[in-house]
Amino acid sequence: xxxxxxxxxxxxxxxxxxxxxxxxxxxxxxxxxxxxxxxxxxxxxxxxxxxxxxxxxxxxxxxxxxxxxxxxxxxxxxxxxxxxxxxxxxxxxxxxxxxxxxxxxxxxxxxxxxxxxxxxxxxxxxxxxxxxxxxxxxxxxxxxxxxxxxxxxxxxxxxxxxxxxxxxxxxxxxxxxxxxxxxxxxxxxxxxxxxxxxxxxxxxxxxxxxxxxxxxxxxxxxxxxxxxxxxxxxxxxxxxxxxxxxxxxxxxxxxxxxxxxxxxxxxxxxxxxxxxxxxxxxxxxxxxxxxxxxxxxxxxxxxxxxxxxxxxxxxxxxxxxxxxxxxxxxxxxxxxxxxxxxxxxxxxxxxxxxxxxxxxxxxxxxxxxxxxxxxxxxxxxx
Amino acid sequence: xxxxxxxxxxxxxxxxxxxxxxxxxxxxxxxxxxxxxxxxxxxxxxxxxxxxxxxxxxxxxxxxxxxxxxxxxxxxxxxxxxxxxxxxxxxxxxxxxxxxxxxxx
Numbered sequence: 001x002x003x004x005x006x007x008x009x010x011x012x013x014x015x016x017x018x019x020x021x022x023x024x025x026x027x028x029x030x031x032x033x034x035x036x037x038x039x040x041x042x043x044x045x046x047x048x049x050x051x052x053x054x055x056x057x058x059x060x061x062x063x064x065x066x067x068x069x070x071x072x073x074x075x076x077x078x079x080x081x082x083x084x085x086x087x088x089x090x091x092x093x094x095x096x097x098x099x100x101x102x103x104x105x106x107x108x109x110x111x112x113x114x115x116x117x118x119x120x121x122x123x124x125x126x127x128x129x130x131x132x133x134x135x136x137x138x139x140x141x142x143x144x145x146x147x148x149x150x151x152x153x154x155x156x157x158x159x160x161x162x163x164x165x166x167x168x169x170x171x172x173x174x175x176x177x178x179x180x181x182x183x184x185x186x187x188x189x190x191x192x193x194x195x196x197x198x199x200x201x202x203x204x205x206x207x208x209x210x211x212x213x214x215x216x217x218x219x220x221x222x223x224x225x226x227x228x229x230x231x232x233x234x235x236x237x238x239x240x241x242x243x244x245x246x247x248x249x250x251x252x253x254x255x256x257x258x259x260x261x262x263x264x265x266x267x268x269x270x271x272x273x274x275x276x277x278x279x280x281x282x283x284x285x286x287x288x289x290x291x292x293x294x295x296x297x298x299x300x301x302x303x304x305x306x307x308x309x310x311x312x313x314x315x316x317x318x319x320x321x322x323x324x325x326x327x328x329x330x331x332x333x334x335x336x337x338x339x340x341x342x343x344x345x346x347x348x349x350x351x352x353x354x355x356x357x358x359x360x361x362x363x364x365x366x367x368x369x370x371x372x373x374x375x376x377x378x379x380x381x382x
Numbered sequence: 383x384x385x386x387x388x389x390x391x392x393x394x395x396x397x398x399x400x401x402x403x404x405x406x407x408x409x410x411x412x413x414x415x416x417x418x419x420x421x422x423x424x425x426x427x428x429x430x431x432x433x434x435x436x437x438x439x440x441x442x443x444x445x446x447x448x449x450x451x452x453x454x455x456x457x458x459x460x461x462x463x464x465x466x467x468x469x470x471x472x473x474x475x476x477x478x479x480x481x482x483x484x485x486x487x
Contacts, residue, residue: 034426060426078425101430119431143432160432186461188432204461236456236463239422240432301419302468326418344418 023088025070025374029331030085031342031349032075034060035367039075040349041090044333044340044373047351047361051090057081057097063104063370066377067129068111073372074129076105076116084132087374094132098125106149109380113170115155117147124157126170136175138168146190146201146243148381150214158187158201165190165201165212167219182221183210188258191243192381200224202243204258211271224271225255225264234259235282239300242285245381246332249288249312254295256283263297265315275315280306285329288312289354290336296354298327298341307341309357319357323350331371342368408480416477423461428481433461438484449478 028050031040038054056062058079065074072093075083080099085092101120107113107129114127123139124147142159150156150167158165163183169176185205192199192214199212199219208226212219241256252274255264263286265275281303288295295310304326309319325345332339338360341350344367351361376382417426423433434440441449453474456464465474 058425058427060421061431078427078431101425103431145432188461236465236467237461238419238463238465238468240461301415301422345414 025087027374028070028087029340029371029373030064030073030075030087031340031363031365031368032059032062032064032370032372033366034062034344034369037077038366039073039085040363040365040368041087042340042349042363042371044338047363049363049365053085053090053092055092056083056085056095059369061103061369064372065105065107065114065382066372066374067107068377070374070377072129074105074107074114076102078102080116080118082114082116082127082132084129096127096132098127098134103143103145104147106147106155106381108149108153108155108170109151110153113153115147115149115157115168117144117157119143122159122161124155124166124168126155126168126175136168136170138166138175138177140166145188146199148190148192148199148245150192150199151196151380156190156192156199156212156214158183158190160186160188163187163205165199165221167214178218180212180219180221184208184221184223188240189243191245191247193248193253194245194380196380200243200247200253200255202241202255202258204237204240207258209255222271224266225273228257228264228273229260232260235261237282237300238302239282239284239304241283241300244285244287245379246287249292249295252312254286254288254310254312256286256297258282263295263310277310277315277317279317280308280320287330287332289339290332290334294318294354296330296339298330301326304328321357324348328369329371331373334373334375340371342371344368408476412473412476413480413485416480420477436481438482441481444478444482446475446478446482449481450474453477 027044029042037056041050057077060078073085080102082098084094099118102118105116114129122142126136142161147157153170155168165180165183167178184203187201188204190201202209207229209224211222247253251268252265261279262276267274281299283297286297297308305322308317311318324343328344329342349363424436425431428436454466456462
């Protein structure tokens, strides 16, 4: 009889152990704590912080991407640190210092390669996603920005100093590089649309943006909104806007203007201007809710305590509020019912219902900046 | 009445000590501005990003007047904006001093 108890007990223990070892990551996310070099692992459905993962170095302006199975995050630190974080075991799995000064990265469509964009030395380095061993080094001789993944195991990135965009095809051992010159003066960031077709880079050194149609055999620069600020005095730019793959809003793209207090609308097919919306300040992020019905905008210093919500049908501001000092980033839940907003100087991530605009929760965080939900794993350009 | 007086005295003391603390170092708000907002281009540790390295060694060729002017008026044809709309001349000078001597913390 005793052995029976033992067997039952053993079975129960195994069951418990199994239950504990199952971690679903589909509604998890990471919040970058820029000052303390740590990440908060958060649960989007519970609106809760689960744990803090420390030891990631300088995370100012850090970003991250997810592996296709949503288990690992690859975190790109400003100090050149590339850290692989295990969301299941809630710890750092691997970490390398790959350069002196980095700015963002991307993961290939098949999840096998991670690319990092560097300021110093300027260029892109490509790593095996499993081992973090470097598999390719692509020096550009320029500060490199706007690095994204493109379908077909390719990466696309742009040179701030040289005004060129390079497409790196990683299907062969030696990357095949296509250089496109004449992208414009001082491109500061870029995005790729969710279908992987258009690569759009914003220009600091001139009024306008430049697009590439990646479905073309030899993509040529397409000028978008040339001279959009013509005749108007340019305002000082205290923070470069960001371009992210959340630009598609219905049939249009919404883009932040540089040096002007407005967001710009262009037709999704022709890229011709379809409108402008005057905003509270210089936009930093103009992000479409996943369904495309709203665009949420935050602003550069010193107007960075405010958010405006624009209705994409009327292009009018329908809501404005002040979450707190230094609103740095927003992330929608995958279906767009809620939005998480990092308010750096309040030390909080605040959560809002996107239809009622009511606050539904908040989480303590140390100088929070970027918020990244795992659903990004399945989106091109994120 | 005594309570009111004590409160006033305490407040005065608090204000005085705050002012003294600020005279001795760079005001916390300005340090925060340098780290966070200058930092959005120059990096939070000021070692450079899209903008150049602005740690003391890299700024050695500037004197305090020139550096204050760069902060106030920016550098035309580059991404360095004029901060005059936001900062007073006194604040710009404090920032220049802070940048040239480095963070002593």
